[in-house]
Amino acid sequence: xxxxxxxxxxxxxxxxxxxxxxxxxxxxxxxxxxxxxxxxxxxxxxxxxxxxxxxxxxxxxxxxxxxxxxxxxxxxxxxxxxxxxxxxxxxxxxxxxxxxxxxxxxxxxxxxxxxxxxxxxxxxxxxxxxxxxxxxxxxxxxxxxxxxxxxxxxxxxxxxxxxxxxxxxxxxxxxxxxxxxxxxxxxxxxxxxxxxxxxxxxxxxxxxxxxxxxxxxxxxxxxxxxxxxxxxxxxxxxxxxxxxxxxxxxxxxxxxxxxxxxxxxxxxxxxxxxxxxxxxxxxxxxxxxxxxxxxxxxxxxxxxxxxxxxxxxxxxxxxxxxxxxxxxxxxxxxxxxxxxxxxxxxxxxxxxxxxxxxxxxxxxxxxxxxxxxxxxxxxxxxxxxxxxxxxxxxxxxxxxxxxxxxxxxxxxxxxx
Amino acid sequence: xxxxxxxxxxxxxxxxxxxxxxxxxxxxxxxxxxxxxxxxxxxxxxxxxxxxxxxxxxxxxxxx
Numbered sequence: 001x002x003x004x005x006x007x008x009x010x011x012x013x014x015x016x017x018x019x020x021x022x023x024x025x026x027x028x029x030x031x032x033x034x035x036x037x038x039x040x041x042x043x044x045x046x047x048x049x050x051x052x053x054x055x056x057x058x059x060x061x062x063x064x065x066x067x068x069x070x071x072x073x074x075x076x077x078x079x080x081x082x083x084x085x086x087x088x089x090x091x092x093x094x095x096x097x098x099x100x101x102x103x104x105x106x107x108x109x110x111x112x113x114x115x116x117x118x119x120x121x122x123x124x125x126x127x128x129x130x131x132x133x134x135x136x137x138x139x140x141x142x143x144x145x146x147x148x149x150x151x152x153x154x155x156x157x158x159x160x161x162x163x164x165x166x167x168x169x170x171x172x173x174x175x176x177x178x179x180x181x182x183x184x185x186x187x188x189x190x191x192x193x194x195x196x197x198x199x200x201x202x203x204x205x206x207x208x209x210x211x212x213x214x215x216x217x218x219x220x221x222x223x224x225x226x227x228x229x230x231x232x233x234x235x236x237x238x239x240x241x242x243x244x245x246x247x248x249x250x251x252x253x254x255x256x257x258x259x260x261x262x263x264x265x266x267x268x269x270x271x272x273x274x275x276x277x278x279x280x281x282x283x284x285x286x287x288x289x290x291x292x293x294x295x296x297x298x299x300x301x302x303x304x305x306x307x308x309x310x311x312x313x314x315x316x317x318x319x320x321x322x323x324x325x326x327x328x329x330x331x332x333x334x335x336x337x338x339x340x341x342x343x344x345x346x347x348x349x350x351x352x353x354x355x356x357x358x359x360x361x362x363x364x365x366x367x368x369x370x371x372x373x374x375x376x377x378x379x380x381x382x383x384x385x386x387x388x389x390x391x392x393x394x395x396x397x398x399x400x401x402x403x404x405x406x407x408x409x410x411x412x413x414x415x416x
Numbered sequence: 417x418x419x420x421x422x423x424x425x426x427x428x429x430x431x432x433x434x435x436x437x438x439x440x441x442x443x444x445x446x447x448x449x450x451x452x453x454x455x456x457x458x459x460x461x462x463x464x465x466x467x468x469x470x471x472x473x474x475x476x477x478x479x480x
Contacts, residue, residue, distance in 0.1 A: 069474055116428035116447030121437070124430075354431075354470040362427040364472035369430045 016054050019047035019327065020303045028400055029267055029298060030344060031331035035059060039332040043316045047327065051090070055083040055325025056318075057304065059332035061339040061356070063316055067328060068361030072311040074104050075363060082308040083325030085405075088192065097244045100366070108362065114231055115245060115366050118167050118224045124369040127167070131377050134162050139385050143416075148392030151412040155382065156261035160374055164253045167370070168246060169223025170209065181205065202250060207243035224249060253367045256300065257374050259401065259408025264294045264379060266398065266412055267346060269391055277348045279383040284376075290348035291375045295357035297346045299331035300407045305359060330356050388416045417461050418479040419468075421451045425475035432471060436463035449475060 021032035030036070035057075038045050043060025058064055067073050077084065077093050084090040096102070100111040117123070135155075142154040161179040170178050181201045206225065213229035228242040237245075268275040278290045304327035313320040320326060334355045335343035358365035365371070383389065391398075392413040399410040419439060428447030432440035438460055441450040456464050468476040 068472070112427060113446035113448065116442075117445060119430065120428070120442040120444075120447045121430035121433035122442065352466075358472075360472050362425075362473050364427060364429050366428070369434065372434075 014048075016046050016048045019049055019057055023400075023402065028395070028398075029263075029270075029346075031299065031329075031335055035329060035332045036335060039336060042318075044318060044320075049083055049325075049327075050086060051084070053081075053083060053325060055081075055327050056320055058326060058328045059336075060316065061333040061336035064328050064330070064333040064356055065360050066315060067307070067313070067326060068305075068356075068359060068363070070313060070361075071105065072309060072313050073307045073326060074310045075102055075108075075307055076104055077102050077306070079308045079310070079323075081323040081325050083306050083327055085303070085306065097238075097241050099241075099244050099248055101248060101363075110236075111245065112362070112366065114228065114237070115224070115249060117227055118222070119367050119370055121369050124373050127163070127370070128373055128377065130166060131159070131163055131374055132381070134159050135378050135381050136385075139382060143386070148413045148415040151265055151414045152258070152262050152409065153411075155378065156258045156265070156412070159261070159378060160254050160257035163370070163374060164250055167224055167253075168206075168250060169213070169218070169225040174205075178202075178205065199247060199251070203243050203247050206246040206250075207239050210239055210242045210246070249367070252365070253370065255404075256406050257371050259300050259404075259406045260295070260298065260371070260375055261378050262412050263298050263300060263408045264375065265382065265389075265414075266391070266395070266409060267294065267298060268379070268383070269389070269414075270395065271346050274346050274348050275383060278379055279387060286348075287376045287380050288372070289350075289352055291372055291379065292352050292355060293346065293348050293350050294375070294379075296334045296340065296350075296355035298407070299334045299355075299357050301330050301357070301359075301405070302407045303405065304329045305363075330359065386416045389414055390416065417456060417458075417464060419451060419454050419456060419464055420477045420479070421449045422475045422477075423448050425473045427473040427475070429472050432467040432476060435466040435470060436460060439464055440467060 017034060021034040023032050024030065038057065039059035043063040044056050044058045046054045047057040048054050058067055098107065100108060100115060103111055138155045138158055142149050158179065162175060165175045165178055181198055209225050210229045210232060213226045214233055218226055225246055228246060231237050232239055232242050268278065278287065281287060307326040307328060309320045309322050309324050309326060311322050334357060337343055339353060358368040392415040398412065401408045401410060426449045428442065430442060430447065432449055433442055439453050439456050441452055442448065443450055464478060468478050
């Protein structure tokens with residue numbers, strides 16, 4: 001458990017509850033019960049965060065989609081009133097170069113379009129044989145190794161890391177080192193310093209890679225770093241900005257998918273009837289729908305997407321004033337019973353109303369098609385190849401990532 | 417049915433191609449939407465509606 005979370009009632013004397021809120025230890029897959037309780041009363045309400053400020057927490061599905069699409073809602077974390085994640089993010093706000101995550105409107109569109117090329121639907125489709133091969137090789141190695149195995153180390157972490165290396169254009173001989181650096185900051189007992197060191201090391205590595213690709217452009221510049229290198233050459237961005245965008249892609253595309261694999265496998269092992277749906281089909285549409293439902297049910301991006309209002313916004317009977325912070329929470333929106341009946345049921349045949357697991361609006365996950373392809377391939381291949389897969393420890397002993405940007409498990413001991 | 421896309425709004429999510437690959441494509445260089453068929457046949461109408469509903473940038477509109 002994170003030190004910032006307690007089992008005590010989190011209401012402050014003023015009646016405004018503290019945020020983030022803890023999950024129930026009895027329902028590890030569910031959003032925090034207090035967040036769901038807030039949403040059953042109102043689609044948005046005030047919460048108190050670490051710095052004592054009281055931004056709006058938006059929990060209703062419709063309101064989440066509306067505010068994500070509203071140009072009066074900014075991601076610019078330099079604006080006063082922006083509800084920062086923590087002190088560290090506030091302290092570094094003027095040191096970090098602007099990126100796709102922190103820019104609005106035209107500036108954002110410019111960054112976003114620089115990154116989109118390797119993630120188009122058809123480009124990702126063409127990558128499926130590579131993802132399949134990497135997945136099969138890691139399952140082969142796991143089967144050949146000792147039991148029990150840690151599914152995170154054997155499959156969930158290396159597969160997305162190798163796929164993103166390929167997509168970024170990291171040379172094969174650097175892939176191991178790259179994976180190590182990308183993973184070190186994610187370890188359970190990683191200190192803030194480890195995380196910062198890991199990110200700085202990656203940033204440096206990517207800056208060198210951008211420069212190498214500027215000097216020797218590959219014949220078929222299909223990878224993301226070559227793309228960024230071309231733009232540096234054309235004077236559109238600096239090497240530093242290119243490295244920042246590359247690091248962002250790597251971190252966003254690696255940890256999130258790894259967590260979805262680990263937590264998704266655990267959720268399926270705990271719901272054997274649903275696991276059977278995925279295992280016993282070869283129908284791509286059924287596999288795709290199953291992954292959408294897992295994305296909805298698990299909604300791993302926790303603790304809210306941070307925004308600030310730049311004008312007054314009237315919504316659901318409230319007025320968000322210009323300069324007030326906005327926290328958009330994905331999990332309660334994906335568990336909004338007005339849109340998803342019986343949201344607490346994992347039902348892989350559920351009809352595919354668009355969920356907001358990847359966010360919504362113009363900042364919606366740029367790597368979502370890649371994530372979908374990886375999840376479809378990994379879940380299906382794993383349960384098809386190891387139908388007897390089971391947990392090797394009681395679920396009560398599985399360590400959950402309550403303290404991370406993305407929810408998941410630190411380890412998943414499995415046997416077969 | 418008539419499908420209209422706004423390339424300026426497009427966020428390159430690829431959701432339209434995922435739902436309706438016969439109606440939409442993405443530009444090679446930046447993933448921006450390309451309309452392949454502005455008058456899709458009846459059997460593709462549902463896919464077109466799904467594409468519009470899942471577009472995060474509200475860049476697709478449909479006139480029934």
